[in-house]
Amino acid sequence: xxxxxxxxxxxxxxxxxxxxxxxxxxxxxxxxxxxxxxxxxxxxxxxxxxxxxxxxxxxxxxxxxxxxxxxxxxxxxxxxxxxxxxxxxxxxxxxxxxxxxxxxxxxxxxxxxxxxxxxxxxxxxxxxxxxxxxxxxxxxxxxxxxxxxxxxxxxxxxxxxxxxxxxxxxxxxxxxxxxxxxxxxxxxxxxxxxxxxxxxxxxxxxxxxxxxxxxxxxxxxxxxxxxxxxxxxxxxxxxxxxxxxxxxxxxxxxxxxxxxxxxxxxxxxxxxxxxxxxxxxxxxxxxxxxxxxxxxxxxxxxxxxxxxxxxxxxxxxxxxxxxxxxxxxxxxxxxxxxxxxxxxxxxxxxxxxxxxxxxxxxxxxxxxxxxxxxxxxxxxxxxxxxxxxxxxxxxxxxxxxxxxxxxxxxxxxxxxxxxxxxxxxxxxxxxxxxxxxxxxxxxxxxxxxxxxxxxxxxxxxxxxxxxxxxxxxxxxxxxxxxxx
Numbered sequence: 001x002x003x004x005x006x007x008x009x010x011x012x013x014x015x016x017x018x019x020x021x022x023x024x025x026x027x028x029x030x031x032x033x034x035x036x037x038x039x040x041x042x043x044x045x046x047x048x049x050x051x052x053x054x055x056x057x058x059x060x061x062x063x064x065x066x067x068x069x070x071x072x073x074x075x076x077x078x079x080x081x082x083x084x085x086x087x088x089x090x091x092x093x094x095x096x097x098x099x100x101x102x103x104x105x106x107x108x109x110x111x112x113x114x115x116x117x118x119x120x121x122x123x124x125x126x127x128x129x130x131x132x133x134x135x136x137x138x139x140x141x142x143x144x145x146x147x148x149x150x151x152x153x154x155x156x157x158x159x160x161x162x163x164x165x166x167x168x169x170x171x172x173x174x175x176x177x178x179x180x181x182x183x184x185x186x187x188x189x190x191x192x193x194x195x196x197x198x199x200x201x202x203x204x205x206x207x208x209x210x211x212x213x214x215x216x217x218x219x220x221x222x223x224x225x226x227x228x229x230x231x232x233x234x235x236x237x238x239x240x241x242x243x244x245x246x247x248x249x250x251x252x253x254x255x256x257x258x259x260x261x262x263x264x265x266x267x268x269x270x271x272x273x274x275x276x277x278x279x280x281x282x283x284x285x286x287x288x289x290x291x292x293x294x295x296x297x298x299x300x301x302x303x304x305x306x307x308x309x310x311x312x313x314x315x316x317x318x319x320x321x322x323x324x325x326x327x328x329x330x331x332x333x334x335x336x337x338x339x340x341x342x343x344x345x346x347x348x349x350x351x352x353x354x355x356x357x358x359x360x361x362x363x364x365x366x367x368x369x370x371x372x373x374x375x376x377x378x379x380x381x382x383x384x385x386x387x388x389x390x391x392x393x394x395x396x397x398x399x400x401x402x403x404x405x406x407x408x409x410x411x412x413x414x415x416x417x418x419x420x421x422x423x424x425x426x427x428x429x430x431x432x433x434x435x436x437x438x439x440x441x442x443x444x445x446x447x448x449x450x451x452x453x454x455x456x457x458x459x460x461x462x463x464x465x466x467x468x469x470x471x472x473x474x475x476x477x478x479x480x481x482x483x484x
Contacts, residue, residue, distance in 0.1 A: 035359040036322040037121070037381060038214070038309060039225040042302050043082065043133055043232040044342065045328035047353050049299065058244055058300050061307030062355065065326060068319075069357025070402055071367045076413035076429055077330040077374050080342045080349040082232075083136035083148065085329040085374065090116045090135060090153070092378030092393035094414070096482045101418040103136055107150050115390075117378050118153030121223035124385065129213045131158040132206035132227035138186055139232045140165050143202055154225075160205030163196060164229075164236040170194070171234045174291065175282035187341065189280055189287060190234035191294035193242040198304065201238065203228045207305035211312045218316050226309060228302045231332075233341075235294030237301035242293065244300055250293045252285060258338035264459040266444025269345065269436070271419055277338035292334050323384055324358045327374060336455070343417060345427040345436045347448075347456055350415040356402060360384045366405030371413040371429045372398060414480045421483075428477040435461075435473035440483060445470060 048054045051066040052073070078088040083103035084095045091114050095101055099110045107114070118128045130153070133139065137147030144161030151157075164171075168182040174189040198204035210226035217224070230237065255277055262270070275281040278288045306326065313319045331351045333339040342349045352374065357364070375395035382389050383397035400407040413429040423443075427436040434456065436446040445461035447470050460466040 033321055034124075034126075034221040035384060036221055036318060037126075037223045038210075038313065038322055038324045038358075039117075039134075039223065040306060040309065040324070040326045041086075041132075041134055041225070041227040042326075042328045042353075043139060043227070043229050044330070044332050045231055045299065045302070045353060046332040046334070046348065047351055048296070048334070049303075049353060051355070052353060056245075056249070057296050059303040061303045061310060062326065062353075065306065065310065065324065065355050065357050067365045069324065069355050069361050069365075070363050070405055072354040072356075072372050072398075072401070073367050073369050074371045074413070074429070074431075075327075075352050075354035075374065076350045076371065076415055077328075077352050078415055080330040080344060080415060080417065082139075082329050086135050089327070089329075089374040089377055090118070090150070092117070092375060092390075092395055094375065094394050094480065095416060095418075096480070097394065103138075103148075106148060107135065108152075116150055116153045117381065118150070118223065118225065120378075120382065122153075122155060124387075125221065127217045127220060127222040127224075128153065128155045129157065129217070129222065130154045130225045130227065131160070131209040131213065132203070132225075133229055134225045134227040137229070139229050140168065140185055140202075140234065141183070143229060158209050160202055160209060162202035162205050163194065163200050164192070164202055164234070167194075168234075171236065173234075174287040175280055175284065177287075185234045187279075188233050189278065189283060189291045189340070191291060192234065192236045193239045193294070193297070194236075196238045198238060198301070201236065201301075203230050203302060203305055207308045210309055214309070214312050214318070215316065218318060228305060230302045231295050231298035233291075235291060235298050237294070237297045241297040241301045241304075245293045245296045247289060247293050250289050250296075252288055252292065252335040253338075255285075255338055258336070261337050261455075261457050265446065266438050268423060268425065268438040268443040269446065270339075271423055272343060273339070277340075278335065279340040288335055288340070291340075295332075295334060319358055322358045323356070323360060323381065325377060325381075326353065326355045327377065328352045328354075329374075345415055345417055345425045345446075347429075347434060347450070347454070350413075350427065350429070356380070356398065360399065361402045363402060363405040368401045368405050368407075369431070370401070370407070370409055371411070371431060372401070373413045412476065414477070416480075424483055426477055426481050428473055428480075430473070430476075433469065433473060435470060435477065437474060437477065437481075440481070441474070445474075447473070 087100040143165040447461040448456040
């Protein structure tokens with residue numbers, strides 16, 4: 001009887017110990033702070049940055065972020081235009097799934113019940129705040145307004161407007177150096193370099209407000225999205241940033257070589273060009289040089305604002321428990337192939353800078369060469385929270401790369417442009433190749449080998465030696481293609 005009593009007491013003690021341990025672990029899990037997210041966007045930023053090997057462009061704060069995190073060297077937008085790209089990223093859905101294929105589209109008209117990234121964090125009890133451009137805005141036309149923003153995505157939102165918006169009449173436009181006219185700057189070769197302070201400009205105000213949002217919400221989990229409008233045209237920044245780039249040190253690609261480069265490109269690949277070179281008829285090389293200088297000045301201006309945000313996280317000991325993501329909505333031409341702006345299925349137009357640092361990142365200071373998509377950011381953030389990734393999301397978590405930058409996968413990056421039912425192009429980017437088809441091939445193919453042709457100069461699509469590769473890539477692309 002005594003032995004039985006002792007045995008029962010031991011079992012009871014063991015059970016109580018297990019319950020206590022379970023309760024303790026549960027309490028610890030419940031009390032452990034949930035990671036914050038600082039979601040930083042730039043507008044029309046290509047990979048001309050110091051951390052991406054373009055030493056001329058001074059980006060010390062983004063270089064610092066890359067050393068703290070993982071840099072993705074082969075990241076691509078799903079659509080090389082602001083509105084569709086941002087809608088895809090913020091919903092985790094491809095443009096064909098949302099039906100959002102132009103800057104004129106409205107998210108809730110296309111997918112009224114979609115749960116955006118901002119909504120997802122709100123549903124988890126996070127503060128979800130936006131300042132500046134995350135969803136589409138006409139730039140600079142919609143600065144100071146909500147633009148085409150999604151009200152359901154945010155706990156609160158802010159729309160600053162600086163002198164770049166309020167004093168548009170001072171902006172110098174090319175060709176011809178025109179001034180004194182407001183409006184029409186959304187697609188322009190135009191600049192202004194006022195003697196001014198950062199905080200007089202919209203992007204300086206975006207950074208200042210984002211700092212305030214971080215400090216006000218530092219004691220609770222936050223998802224703060226800071227969207228910078230630069231370096232989107234018109235290229236406006238304080239003069240100190242222009243002084244970093246003496247005009248005599250700015251160069252443009254040779255136009256004769258650029259003309260030869262385009263000889264083997266399907267006509268539809270260049271549809272929408274008003275003129276060649278540099279988009280506007282009458283543009284001179286000197287004017288294009290000034291615009292490139294101004295673009296680089298704007299890149300360094302954005303970099304300085306990112307520095308303010310990183311300094312704020314560091315000041316409040318938030319760096320280790322904050323997921324920091326820096327991204328751009330698509331790439332940008334600066335005279336390569338004689339082209340300017342975006343809306344192309346070339347590498348220069350789809351490739352974006354993407355850096356992830358902070359909480360959950362082990363492979364710090366490393367670079368990833370595998371192709372990834374902006375579409376992958378939504379599932380990555382869900383995964384970093386430790387939650388199950390919703391089946392509806394069409395991207396894949398990037399966590400394996402955050403643990404090991406040498407991780408390999410076979411998922412390609414898909415990009416598309418839509419200029420009408422009879423003018424559509426789809427591009428697939430693998431580790432080695434970019435293949436593009438126009439209207440299913442009816443209006444041409446492109447095939448580039450990125451191992452020895454990163455500038456996509458030689459179109460191999462009709463070279464008999466590469467027909468098998470072309471057909472393999474066409475088959476691989478097929479599940480993502482939808483022609484209206």
